[in-house]
Amino acid sequence: MVDSLDEGVDAAVVRAEIRRYERRARLRNVVRRVVVFAAFVIALSLLYSGYKAVGQSIDDAQRDWPVIGSVMPATNDLIMPPISAILSEFDDPPQRRNAKTLGQFIFEASLFTAREAFFGFVAGIVLGLSLAILMLRSRTIERGLMPYVVVSQTVPLVAIAPIIVIWGQTNFGWLPFTWNAWMSVSIIATYLTFFPVAVNGLKGLQSPSAESIELMDSYAASRTQTLLKLRFPASVPYLFAALKLAASASIVGAIVGEISSGVGGGIGRLILDFASRYTTGPERLYASVAGAAVLGIVVFGLISIAERYALRGRAQENPVV
Known part of the structure; x- marks a missing residue:
């Protein structure tokens, strides 16, 4: 009788641990997805702002861009308004x-x-x-x-x-x-x-x-x-x-x-x-x-x-x- 009770208690403890583990795993998965999405948005914003900053520093659209060494479209506030303004x-x-x-x-x-x-x-x-x-x-x-x-x-x-x-x-x-x-x-x-x-x-x-x-x-x-x-x-x-x-x-x-x-x-x-x-x-x-x-x-x-x-x-x- 005592052994049966102990086995029942052990099974309940195991199930509770499994549920806690699953909750923690789901929480980690949600946090990871949020972090990845936030990182993507930040990276996209930095790319947008970086391209805009370099493009505005070039007054001639036919000049080669630094580092890239090729002609890229020049930018201004009308073509690419600042993110803060948006x-x-x-x-x-x-x-x-x-x-x-x-x-x-x-x-x-x-x-x-x-x-x-x-x-x-x-x-x-x-x-x-x-x-x-x-x-x-x-x-x-x-x-x-x-x-x-x-x-x-x-x-x-x-x-x-x-x-x-x-x-x-x-x-x-x-x-x-x-x-x-x-x-x-x-x-x-x-x-x-x-x-x-x-x-x-x-x-x-x-x-x-x-x-x-x-x-x-x-x-x-x-x-x-x-x-x-x-x-x-x-x-x-x-x-x-x-x-x-x-x-x-x-x-x-x-x-x-x-x-x-x-x-x-x-x-x-x-x-x-x-x-x-x-x-x-x-x-x-x-x-x-x-x-x-x-x-x-x-x-x-x-x-x-x-x-x-x-x-x-x-x-x-x-x-x-």
């Missing part, structure tokens, strides 16, 4: 009649773009998974459909965006809702999002071994049961690798869609407006581009956090799109 611009109102700061403008525009990207992201997941499941059904379908899926990504997005917006302006009387311009931008985001989901989703669905599939067949499992109980769980690491790419692509698609189509309210339109007034305030354009970059980093980080929790406790794989 950061201080976030607290200044870009409009005289509006007390709202540039940071608030960028935040609200980022939320608008995030909404467009979210709907495009969800639609891209649905479309990509549907194509992956369809190609999984038959090798003939895969060989016939995959080339078109790949070719679809070679068409310039800036050429497709205005067409989609024009289609969106058509009066669809059969729709149970009013089609808004931002929905067309979501379609553009879907166009970039579905590709990695379709390709990596198919790879993940095909990842179970032949022995595992034979085992499901021996249980007389249907195709749907095999898909839900074997293929989908096996494809989760592959899908998260695709989702991280798709999340970033949805932001890019939404911004490009806003710029190409002129849809207002988002950060793409903000970039377009500040680019047209670049000579009077280059810092605003740089600040809006930085806001777009932060938005992309945030959505990528959210998917990474979801991946960490979804794959917790299972062996990690290294799927590559």
